[in-house]
Amino acid sequence: MLAAVVEEYSEPAGTTLVGQGDYGYEFILIEDGTVDVIRDGELVDGMGPGDMFGEAALRAGALRNASIVVSSPVRFLALSAHNVRVMSDQIPALAEQIALAGRRPPSLSARRRAHSV
Numbered sequence: 069m070l071a072a073v074v075e076e077y078s079e080p081a082g083t084t085l086v087g088q089g090d091y092g093y094e095f096i097l098i099e100d101g102t103v104d105v106i107r108d109g110e111l112v113d114g115m116g117p118g119d120m121f122g123e124a125a126l127r128a129g130a131l132r133n134a135s136i137v138v139s140s141p142v143r144f145l146a147l148s149a150h151n152v153r154v155m156s157d158q159i160p161a162l163a164e165q166i167a168l169a170g171r172r173p174p175s176l177s178a179r180r181r182a183h184s185v
Contacts, residue, residue, distance in 0.1 A: 073148070074145045074146070074147050074151075075145070075146050076099070077146060078142065079141070079142050079144075080138065081141055082137070083137070083142075084135060085103065085137070085144075086121075086132050086135060086136045088106070088107060088133065088134050090131065091131060092122055092126055092130065092149070093148060093149050094122055094146045094148050095121075095147045096122045096144050097120045097147075098115055098116060098120070099117060099143045099144055099145060100141075100142065101138065101142030101143060101144075102114060102115065102138075102140045103115050103136050103137060105135075105136060106135045106137060107133065115136075
């Protein structure tokens with residue numbers, strides 16, 4: 069059921085997947101590759117396989133709080149806001165996982181950068 073509404077994409081390094089301040093219309097799960105999280109022009113985090121983003125922008129009226137720029141070729145799954153709502157009604161565990169994604173700790177790469185400075 070979920071596989072029918074998820075779309076898979078690939079993008080090369082340097083591609084901006086989402087821009088800070090843009091409206092968010094999808095929730096994204098990184099399958100392979102890495103991305104940089106840039107807020108107010110500053111690199112604040114990095115994400116890779118298994119990391120998710122977009123949950124904050126799916127809330128009513130919320131804008132993207134950071135830009136996401138591909139740092140190595142990336143493959144990801146995208147679930148539209150509409151399908152997140154529909155699937156969350158049908159699969160309550162999905163809504164729970166998306167909510168948890170918004171409260172995740174900084175990624176390992178962010179902790180490494182913090183300790184290497």
